[in-house]
Structure formats: C-alpha cells, structure tokens
Amino acid sequence: MKTTRICVIGLGYVGLPLARLFSTRFETIGFDMNPARVAALMRGEDVTLEVSSEALRAALDAGLRCTCDPAEIRDCNFYVVAVPTPIDEDKHPDLTLLYKASETVGRALSKGDTVVYESTVYPGVTEEECVPIIERASGLRFNEEFFVGYSPERINPGDKLHTVETILKIVSGSNDETAAYVREVYGSVIRAGIYLAPSIKVAEAAKVMENAQRDINIAFINELSMIFAKMGIDTQDVLSAAATKWNFLNFKPGLVGGHCIGVDPYYLAQCALRHGYNPEIILAGRRLNDSMGAYVAQQTLRLMLKKGIQVLHSRILILGFTFKENCTDVRNSKVCDIVRALSEYELGLEIYDPWANAEAAFREYGVRVTSDLPAGPFDAVILAVAHSCFEGLDLASLLKPQSVVFDVKGVLDRSLADGRL
Secondary structure (H helix, E strand, O other): OOOOEEEEEOOOOOHHHHHHHHOOOOEEEEEOOOHHHHHHHHOOOOOOOOOOHHHHHHHHHHOOEEEOOHHHHOOOOEEEEOOOOOEOOOOOEOOHHHHHHHHHHHHHOOOOEEEEEOOOOOOOHHHHHHHHHHHHHHOOOEOOOEEEEEOOOOOOOOOOOOOHHHOOEEEOEOOHHHHHHHHHHHHOOOOOOEEEOOOHHHHHHHHHHHHHHHHHHHHHHHHHHHHHHHHOOOHHHHHHHHOOOOOOOOOOOOOOOOOOOOOHHHHHHHHHHHOOOOOHHHHHHHHHHHOHHHHHHHHHHHHHHHOOOOOOOOEEEEEOOOOOOOOOOOOOOOHHHHHHHHOOOOOEEEEEOOOOOHHHHHHHHOOOOEOOOOOOOEEEEEEOOOOHHHOOOOHHHHEEEEEEEEEOOOOOOHHHOOEEO
C-alpha cells in the first residue's frame, strides 16, 4: 500500500471514532469547523462520550491531530467525509454541510488523491452532486486526477459493544482500482471484515435501505400497540408470545428519532419522488412513527383523567430526553414531541436526563433539561428513555398516592406502570 495520510472531515459521533481507529495504523488528521470542539478533543475530552478519554489521549499521543485550519489538511491524500446529513423543517434532505465539506476537500486536494464519503445520502449524491463540487474547487478531473469512494457509516451511538472496528464495513469506489484501494485502507483497521459493493450507488442505497426497513418494522409494531391498547391487550405480552416462533422479527414499539432511522427514510423517499415514484409504505411508516410522541402524551393524560387526576396545574416528570438510551445525542429526539403535546395544557412539566446535553436541547428545541432529579411528588411520570441510570431510581418517592406512570420503553415492572407501549 502506498503511504496513506488520512484526513477525517467532521469529528462527531461518526468521524471521531473513525479518526481514532485510523490513527492506529496511519498518519491521521481530524478536521472540524467548530474550534471549541477541536480544542476539547486536543485536551482529550469527547463530550459525545463515543471515545473514552483514555483512548482519545492514547491516539493523540500516537500522533492523531485535530484542527479547524484547512491549510493543515493539504498534505493528506485520503479524505473521509463524515459530516451530518439532517432533514429540514419540511422533512427534505439538507445537504448543506456535505456540500461545504466537499468544497473544503476540493480546495485541499492534489492529483491522485482519494475522497471517501461516509455521510448518509440517497443514491446518486456522491457522484452527481458532490463530485462536481470537488471538481470546481480543485480544478482536477474526476476519475483521472482524483478518485471517489463511498462507505456508509454504521456507528451505533452509545453502543460500547458494536464499535466501528467490530462492524462489517461496506466499501465502494468510482473504478475498480479505487475500490480495491478503499477496501485495503479500511480493511487494515476493521476487524469484522469488508464487503465490496459493486458500485457507489449500491453502497449509498444499502445504507438508506437498512434504516428504512427498521423504521417500517417499528411503525408496524407501533400501530399494533395502538390497536392492542384499545383491546386491553398488553403488547409486550404479545411480542413475548410471538417471539417463540423461530423466524419472528422481534421489533419493539417506541419513539423513533435520532439521525439515522428517523431521517434516512426521508432521503430514500426524496430519491424515489425524483424518479417519479410515490413511496407509499416508506412515508406511511414515517408518519406513524412521527405521531408516537403525541400519542404517548394523549395516553398519559387519558390515564390521569381515568384516575380522577386534575390535569390543570398538575406536575408531570419526563425521564429522558436523548434520542436513545445511554447516549448524549439529542438530535431529532422524539421525546420533544411528548413535550410539545403536553405543553398545550396548563401544567408543570419537568425533564430529567443526566445524559443529555442540556445546552444542545435548549438550543435546538427551546426545552430545559436538568441533570438533577427534581423533587416530587408528581401527578404523572413518563419513562421516555431507558437509560441504565434509571434502573435504580426510587420511583415511588416521585409519586403521589394517585399518580400515573407511563412506560414508553416497556422496561419497568408491570405492577409499576399504568400504561406502556
């Protein structure tokens, strides 16, 4: 393998673990536009908690550098773009950061360099939208003077078991030689192995397909949960019974947010619409999952009224605000939908989440989240996120003699919960 000098663009939940891993084998620079983020990383501090302080400091000692100065990445020859690709208020793909990253790479590129995209996109974005930006910024010709690959990220935030090196990696390239090179680079650090996709578009499509499939399956279980609730049947009991069949897909009901499952189906839907096809199942699943926060709020209020609890001026505690358990990420958190629905009533609402980035929660949603457990008693408690730190919580101390507990995640003892999905 030729001397490979790697630059990872975007040092978030995806980019930082990847940069740390690459630094064990290659000279690696991490680039991020946020000076505060870069400064913290160079001190060995990762606020996302995806990379431990010990692992980050070891990588820094071994040569990993983080910077926000584009001039410092020009000596690299293998660029990996791992910036967020969210959706806008109208649920349309927002590729602004991806376009800016492509410009940054283009200005740093030299003849013979390779650019690999990891950001989630719909099929065609890499070659049809990002490559022209690189060409304009670099003045180089695609597949003659620079080359491109795509390798969809498979990071699972908060998961310390399935880390980047232990997850099979899909790679692809703009020609056979590039594909082989990308496979070789990734294969030198990924222990789980490499799958070489036949084209960049196939690799792009595989990523959005993975998460759209999960989204649709969870939407189906969420709909069944609503139906069973009307019939007085516990969904968790039904799932336990159905799971005794060897080929049953044991998906759980719940809130579906985050930057992957809650977003990627819209990327696939947008691509379908551009090709003249109306994706009915994909969008139906997304609409149902987007409605679950309001449903949880309505069910909680219904149970309160059933117990004779006055909703007006009541106190409600929400446990958890991040998009998933044991993770600091609040992006596209569907707990916010519970908050919005309950905020329509004149009641006292408090949100407790020791994992959440309170500053990000307020900046993105205008919601105040506390890391200190508020004093009870409350008229209702909603367990929205199954953080492990909630397992030992003295729930009884937070309740009145007549209170409602709604268990969104189905993790509490059944005797403690008045309702659950």
